Structures are given as structure tokens and as C-alpha cells.
Amino acid sequence: MQFFYSGLTSGSIYALVAIGFNIIYNTTGLINFAQGEFVVLGGMLMYTTLTILGLPVSVAFLVTFIIMFIVGVVFEKFFLRYVKLKTETNLIAITIALAVIMRGIAMVIWGRDSLAVPPYIEDKTISVIGGSMNSQSILVIIVCFFVAIILSSFFKYTKYGKAFRACYDDQTAATICGINVNMIRMLSFAIASLLGALAGAIIAPITFVTYTDGIMAGLKGFAAAIIGGLGSFWGGLFGGFALGVIEGFFAFVLPSGFKDAFAFIILLLILFIKPTGLFGKKKAVRV
Amino acid sequence: MLKVTSLSVNYGFVNAIRNVSVHIKKGEFVALIGSNGAGKTTLLNSIMGLVPKKDGEIIFKETDISKNPPHSRISYGISLVPEGRRIFPNMTVMENVEMGGYSKKRSEVVSKMDEIFHFFPILQERRTQLAGMLSGGEQQMLAIARALISSPDLLLMDEPSMGLAPLVVKEVYEKLSMLKNMGLTIFLVEQNAMAALKYADRGYVIENGRIIMQGKSDELISDNEIKRAYLGKEYKEKWER
Numbered sequence A: 001m002q003f004f005y006s007g008l009t010s011g012s013i014y015a016l017v018a019i020g021f022n023i024i025y026n027t028t029g030l031i032n033f034a035q036g037e038f039v040v041l042g043g044m045l046m047y048t049t050l051t052i053l054g055l056p057v058s059v060a061f062l063v064t065f066i067i068m069f070i071v072g073v074v075f076e077k078f079f080l081r082y083v084k085l086k087t088e089t090n091l092i093a094i095t096i097a098l099a100v101i102m103r104g105i106a107m108v109i110w111g112r113d114s115l116a117v118p119p120y121i122e123d124k125t126i127s128v129i130g131g132s133m134n135s136q137s138i139l140v141i142i143v144c145f146f147v148a149i150i151l152s153s154f155f156k157y158t159k160y161g162k163a164f165r166a167c168y169d170d171q172t173a174a175t176i177c178g179i180n181v182n183m184i185r186m187l188s189f190a191i192a193s194l195l196g197a198l199a200g201a202i203i204a205p206i207t208f209v210t211y212t213d214g215i216m217a218g219l220k221g222f223a224a225a226i227i228g229g230l231g232s233f234w235g236g237l238f239g240g241f242a243l244g245v246i247e248g249f250f251a252f253v254l255p256s257g258f259k260d261a262f263a264f265i266i267l268l269l270i271l272f273i274k275p276t277g278l279f280g281k282k283k284a285v286r287v
Numbered sequence B: 001m002l003k004v005t006s007l008s009v010n011y012g013f014v015n016a017i018r019n020v021s022v023h024i025k026k027g028e029f030v031a032l033i034g035s036n037g038a039g040k041t042t043l044l045n046s047i048m049g050l051v052p053k054k055d056g057e058i059i060f061k062e063t064d065i066s067k068n069p070p071h072s073r074i075s076y077g078i079s080l081v082p083e084g085r086r087i088f089p090n091m092t093v094m095e096n097v098e099m100g101g102y103s104k105k106r107s108e109v110v111s112k113m114d115e116i117f118h119f120f121p122i123l124q125e126r127r128t129q130l131a132g133m134l135s136g137g138e139q140q141m142l143a144i145a146r147a148l149i150s151s152p153d154l155l156l157m158d159e160p161s162m163g164l165a166p167l168v169v170k171e172v173y174e175k176l177s178m179l180k181n182m183g184l185t186i187f188l189v190e191q192n193a194m195a196a197l198k199y200a201d202r203g204y205v206i207e208n209g210r211i212i213m214q215g216k217s218d219e220l221i222s223d224n225e226i227k228r229a230y231l232g233k234e235y236k237e238k239w240e241r
Ligand SMILES: Nc1ncnc2c1ncn2[C@@H]1O[C@H](COP(=O)(O)OP(=O)(O)O)[C@@H](O)[C@H]1O
Pocket: B011, B014, B015, B016, B034, B035, B036, B037, B038, B039, B040, B041, B042, B043
């Protein structure tokens, strides 16, 4: 059972990253390869605000979120919106370039070492059915579920959330209705940036944070999104947990060096067997 | 209410409409007819801002709106029912209608919603269904409902008859004519000239991106050139069947 619990913790992080991928994909049709860098920046900013500046936890989170919201907005507004030839390939290439640039900036600012972020709650071991869990890991899982519920209610019940779904269905029709589609695209990057940062912030006390972490976080989150079905909100959540638990299981039975490879074996299997993912729906072609 | 003057629109180097002028007075039901590719959709889309104009003016209620971003135009009081309806298939009927009121205050939308569902009882019945599951005729009604919720002064309609059975086309036009009687101004473009001219007060004829004729609907219907080009020999039998 122990692998199951550790799988849930890393799965929460994959899920948050996957949901970020999906939100951007749904409003823009793009895969944002800088999603993992948002995770790193979230962790790094928590290190700066908590460890270096000594701010209270709530203020540290607030500052991190504000900065990451701005990062998301700038990302879309300045780097993607004014590209001359907006083919998907071009735009995706830009997200890859931005990922590399962000990684470089993180290295320059925070260096190459793993940085420790102090725990947000008292660190203790709690016994659960068939094993034990660390209080911080439980916090990660709770936060993930909490965010999933808030976000899904946002998309389901609020006017602005519905506008996101309208843009997903038909951007021309959304424009006719008075929805500012560019604004929605921008906000989807901002939300994805916040989700990444949140994932990075809550996992940082457990795994610490290194400037190269974004590569794996991004790829695993992407794998989770594919497993669940690209664009599906609940699919992303499920894909994240599924990936985390399966990975945890194989880390338990195989030498741990194979752990990372396993995510991609699953990814390939899904792409071969059911390319729409487990919850994928067919999507109308967008222009 | 709407005055389009010398409007030209290009797609790249292709000239889609050239020097088009139309005007629509308050309370009128005006139809623009023309065959496939004549530039009807282009005209409506440029009024709505979906395609940029090259030249000309679009004056709506004394304001030149031709430079305003597309999403802001609905708040001047224009609504478009687009070609192919373009309802939101993965949203419920009710959510679709709500989205049409995106630019309005919540309270206005709520009070207008009852009115709309009263006017389209079929949508009332299906309000919690996904819009993608509706039949073509129901989707057309939904597209109209979505356009009406913002209480527009001018309704733009792009080929309401497209892909619908004659009986359903008739149903849609009956609704439009009721709306007109309630005081709504309507500008409609159609390939199905007979249906459109039967209900409209006035008409324009567009060919290859230019307006080639205009007049009262009955004048246009009885015009020999129009009969030959748009109505077909057996139009009467077809329509009245
Ligand atoms: N997106 C586009 N890109 C290039 N050409 C277009 C586009 N849309 C329409 N056209 C061309 O513009 C002309 C007018 O098209 P349209 O306004 O759709 O006509 P209608 O609605 O009367 O059938 C046609 O020749 C069509 O091929």
C-alpha cells in the first residue's frame, strides 16, 4: 500500500500540471511546453519569500501567486499574441524556447543547487490503512483535490468559467456573444501558470527545488494529460493520479532508475492503443 | 439604424465584396439575396467585425463602429446569428442562451430568459440538454434565442434556411416575422430567395461582391431577371407545397 500513498502525492503534482496543460489546450489548441517551468518558478519563489525574506507563509504564497499570474499574462500577451505567423507549430516552438529561457533565468537567479523550502505544516508521520504518510504529503493531496473542485465549479457555474468553455467550443461564436477571446486565452495562461506554481510550491518542502526540475514535471504532467485525454479536466486529474500510482508501484518492484522511464512507456502505450486518452472526447477542428 | 457605405472587404488579394452600400431603417425586415459565394456572409461578418474591412463605413445608430473590436459590437445593440448556427455543442441549451447575454448584467439576462423561453417553448423543454444533441431546426432556434437575449436593436441573420427541411424553414421564418411585428429590426441574407422575399419588406441582390439590384420584396419577386436567376422555374410549386 505504501507505493499507493507515495503515488498519490506525486500524482497530485502531475494532475495539477496536467490540468494546466488542458486549460491552455482547450482555449488555444496549444501544448505549452513551459508548463514545467511554472512549477520550478513556484518552488523557487517560495524559497525566496520564505527562506530568504522570511515572510509569513500566507504572504509568501500571495506574493508567489501574484508574480506567477503576471508571468502567465506576460507569457501570452507579449510572446504569443504578436507572433506574425500564428501556426500551431510556431507557437508551440515559442513555448519550448520560453521554457529554455525560463530555465536559464532560474539558474542565474537561484543557482544550480537544490533549495530547501521549510514545511508549511508540522512535519509528522500519520498512519493510514496499510502504511503511513507524511503530513506534508497529505497536504499536497488535499490541496490538489481542493483546487480541482474549485476549478471545476468555476468552469461549470460561473459566467467567466462558462466563457472558457464557450471559447473551447467555438471561438467565433464566443466573439459574437461579446466574449473577448484574447482575454480568455491570456487568462488561461495565467491560470495554468498559477496551477504550476501551486504544484511547485506545495511539493517544494518534500522534494526541494532545482532549476532543472521543470523538464520532468512538464513531461510527466504532459503524460498525465495524454493518459486522461488531452483537454479533459477530470481526465487530467485521473491521469495524474494513475501515473503517480503506477509509477510508485514500479519503483517499488523495479530498481528505482526505471521509474522515470515508466511514465513514458505508459505514454507511448496510450498513444498506440487509445490516442484520445481514457476520457478524451473528439474535438471539433478549430481555426 | 444601420448604414453601410461603400464597404469593401478583401481576403488576402481576393476581393470578396466591393463598394457595398446598404441601409436599414428601424423596424424594417430587409433581405439580401445572392447565390453561393456572392459575399453575403462576408458582409454580415464585417458588420460584426469578424473580418476587417478594407474601405468604407459601417454606421450604426450614428456611430461608426467599423474600428471597434468584434467582441464589443454586441454592446451597441447588434446581434448576429451566424452562418451554420455555431451553437456551443458541449454546453446546455440554457448555457448557450446565457452566453448570448455575456455582455449584459446578470439581472437583465435572467428576466429576458423567461421571455425567450416563452417565445421558444421547444428550447424550454430542452433547456438542460446539450445543444449538440438538438435537431437542425432546434439549433437554429437556439442560435436565434442566443442572439436575442442581449435585447438587440438589430438582428443580423445568415442563411437561416441552410440545411433545413422546407417545413422547418417556414417555422423559422414565422418566428422572425413575429419578432419583426414585435418591433425588431432584421437584416437577413439568404440564398433561398423565395423564402426571404416572402417575409421581408425590402430586398437587395448581391452578385460577385456587388449590389446589383434593390427594391420592395414584391417588386423583386416579380422581376424577370430575379425569377430566372434566383427563384427557379418551379419556385411557386416548391414553396407552397
Ligand atoms: N476565409 C476566407 N478566405 C478566403 N476567401 C474567402 C473566405 N471566406 C470567403 N471567401 C471568398 O469570398 C467570397 C464571398 O464568400 P461569402 O461571403 O462566404 O459568400 P456567401 O456567404 O454569399 O456564400 C467567395 O468567393 C469566397 O470564396
